[in-house]
Amino acid sequence: MAPLKASLRPAPAPPPAPIPVTLNVNGVERTLHLAPWTTLLDALRLHLDLTGTKKGCDHGQCGACTVLVDGRRINSCLTLAAMQDGRKVTTIEGLTTGDALHPLQEAFIEHDAFQCGYCTPGQICSAAGLIAEGKATTDDEIRELMSGNLCRCGAYPNIVAAIRQAMATVAPKAEGAP
Amino acid sequence: MRSFTYSRAGSAAEAVGRAAAGTAFVAGGTNLLDLMKADVLRPEGLVDISRLPLDRIEETAEGGLRLGALARNADTAYDERVQTRYPMLSKAILAGASAQLRNMATNGGNLLQRTRCYYFYDTATPCNKRQPGSGCGAIGGVNRIHAILGASDQCIAVHPSDLCVALAALEAVVRVTGPDGERSIPFAELHRLPGDRPEIDTVLRPGDLVTAIDLPARGFAEHSTYLKIRDRASYAFALVSVAAGLEMDGDTVRDARLALGGVAHKPWRDPEAEAALIGKPATPDRFRAAARVLLRDAKGHEHNSFKIELAERAIVRALTEAAERKGASRP
Incomplete structure (x- = not known):
C-alpha cells in the first residue's frame, strides 16, 4: 500500500498535558511535571538524576529497577510515576546514613x-x-x-x-x- | 509506550462512568504496562483505580472471606486468615511471580492478566487473540507451553494465573460493578474458552470493575495443596499446576476439588473427575483413575504432548499430598 501523503494523514492528537507529580524521594520532596507514560524508573533516572536505580529488562523480569515505595519493594519499571504521587520512595542512594553505608x-x-x-x-x-x-x-x-x-x-x-x-x-x- | 491520558478515579462509580472504548483500568499495572511497552495493548486512556477503598480482606456473613479486588497479592497470601483457612490459596499466590510483583499486583488484576503465549506478545507474528482473524502462530509453531484441554483451532493459549487455579478449586465468587449495576459471577463462569472468539478472555463487559472475590466458608484447610511444575524452581509460569482439596473420612475421600493450571484457556475443573474420587479410598490408583478421567480429551501439539503425562503424575502427587496433609502448613 502506498504511503499516505502527509496532508491526508489525520492530524496527530495533541500530547496530553504534563501531570504534576510529587514524590518524597530519599526524604526530599520533589515535584515534577511528567508525561503520563513516565515510569517511576524513568522519573528517578531521567528527571531526578538518581541513576543508581538501573534499567535492565524494563519488563519486570530482572529486578534491577527495584526500589522501596512506602517501605515495600517493587519494580519501578512497571509503575507510572503518576500512580505513586504522594508516596515515599527509597532508592539505593537513600539507604546510606550520611557517609555510613547501610x-x-x-x-x-x-x-x-x-x-x-x-x-x-x-x-x-x-x-x-x-x-x-x-x-x-x-x-x-x-x-x-x-x-x-x-x-x-x-x-x-x-x-x-x-x-x-x-x-x-x-x-x-x-x-x-x- | 504510546501516548495516553491518565486520570485517577475517586470512587468505583466514577471509574465505571469513565470507562469508555479505548480506556483501561490500571491498578497494579504489572501486566498492563508490560503489554503496553510491548505494543500489544494500546489504550488511549488509563483510569487509575489503585486508590479506591477496595483493598480490605474481611469476614463474610456466610463464614467466608471477602478479598478486596485491590488487596495486593502479597498481602492476601500472608493474611493470617487466608494462610490458616485457605492454605492452598496462599501457597498458589506465593508460587507465582516474584516478591516485588506480588507487592504490586492486585487480586482483581490477577484474574484479568493476559496469556503469556509468545505469539500474543510478539507483534510481528499472527495471533487471533491480539489481532482477531490474523491466525495462530502457536498452532504449527513453537507450542511447548500451550493448552492440552479446551483449545480451539483459533487459539491454544493458556491462562497464566496460579491464584485463579486455587480460586476455581475453592469455588470463589467474583463480585463486579458495572454500567448495569452489581452482579456476582461464580468463578467457573468468569473465564471462557477460546472457541472462535479467542480475543475475549472473560465474561466481563466493557466498563465492568471487579470489586471483590468472595471465598466460601469451606477452605479444605486440613487436606489441600497447590503443586506447581515449572521449568525452574522459582519465578516461572506453570507448565502444569494442580490445586487439590479433599475432605477425608478416615482413608476415604468424602469430597474432592481438583483444578489445573497451565493446561487450558481457563483454570480447568472437571466434575466427573471429582466424582470419580468421592466415596473411594485415597490411593494412588484411584487418584490416577480420576486423573485419566480429567485428561480423557487431552490433546497435545508438537511440543507439549509431555504435559498430558505430566498432568496425570502431578494430579496423583497433589492428591496424595493433600490426603496426607493435616492442618495448614507454612507455604
Whole structure:
C-alpha cells in the first residue's frame, strides 16, 4: 500500500498535558511535571538524576529497577510515576546514613556479592524489602524470596551470604516506611 | 509506550462512568504496562483505580472471606486468615511471580492478566487473540507451553494465573460493578474458552470493575495443596499446576476439588473427575483413575504432548499430598 501523503494523514492528537507529580524521594520532596507514560524508573533516572536505580529488562523480569515505595519493594519499571504521587520512595542512594553505608551495602562488599555491579542496587533494595517483610529465615527462603532479582554474573551464593549476614544486624523494619 | 491520558478515579462509580472504548483500568499495572511497552495493548486512556477503598480482606456473613479486588497479592497470601483457612490459596499466590510483583499486583488484576503465549506478545507474528482473524502462530509453531484441554483451532493459549487455579478449586465468587449495576459471577463462569472468539478472555463487559472475590466458608484447610511444575524452581509460569482439596473420612475421600493450571484457556475443573474420587479410598490408583478421567480429551501439539503425562503424575502427587496433609502448613 502506498504511503499516505502527509496532508491526508489525520492530524496527530495533541500530547496530553504534563501531570504534576510529587514524590518524597530519599526524604526530599520533589515535584515534577511528567508525561503520563513516565515510569517511576524513568522519573528517578531521567528527571531526578538518581541513576543508581538501573534499567535492565524494563519488563519486570530482572529486578534491577527495584526500589522501596512506602517501605515495600517493587519494580519501578512497571509503575507510572503518576500512580505513586504522594508516596515515599527509597532508592539505593537513600539507604546510606550520611557517609555510613547501610549494613547490606557493607555485607555485599565484604562477601564480594557482585562482579559487574549492574544488578547490585536492585539486589540491595530488594534485600532491604525482604528483611523488612520478615518472612525469610533460611538460605532457601532467601533464595526463593530473592528470585525476582537476576544476576548474570552469577554471584548468587555470595548474595545469599551477604543478606544472611545483614539480616542478623538489621531489625525487620521497613526503610522509609510510613 | 504510546501516548495516553491518565486520570485517577475517586470512587468505583466514577471509574465505571469513565470507562469508555479505548480506556483501561490500571491498578497494579504489572501486566498492563508490560503489554503496553510491548505494543500489544494500546489504550488511549488509563483510569487509575489503585486508590479506591477496595483493598480490605474481611469476614463474610456466610463464614467466608471477602478479598478486596485491590488487596495486593502479597498481602492476601500472608493474611493470617487466608494462610490458616485457605492454605492452598496462599501457597498458589506465593508460587507465582516474584516478591516485588506480588507487592504490586492486585487480586482483581490477577484474574484479568493476559496469556503469556509468545505469539500474543510478539507483534510481528499472527495471533487471533491480539489481532482477531490474523491466525495462530502457536498452532504449527513453537507450542511447548500451550493448552492440552479446551483449545480451539483459533487459539491454544493458556491462562497464566496460579491464584485463579486455587480460586476455581475453592469455588470463589467474583463480585463486579458495572454500567448495569452489581452482579456476582461464580468463578467457573468468569473465564471462557477460546472457541472462535479467542480475543475475549472473560465474561466481563466493557466498563465492568471487579470489586471483590468472595471465598466460601469451606477452605479444605486440613487436606489441600497447590503443586506447581515449572521449568525452574522459582519465578516461572506453570507448565502444569494442580490445586487439590479433599475432605477425608478416615482413608476415604468424602469430597474432592481438583483444578489445573497451565493446561487450558481457563483454570480447568472437571466434575466427573471429582466424582470419580468421592466415596473411594485415597490411593494412588484411584487418584490416577480420576486423573485419566480429567485428561480423557487431552490433546497435545508438537511440543507439549509431555504435559498430558505430566498432568496425570502431578494430579496423583497433589492428591496424595493433600490426603496426607493435616492442618495448614507454612507455604
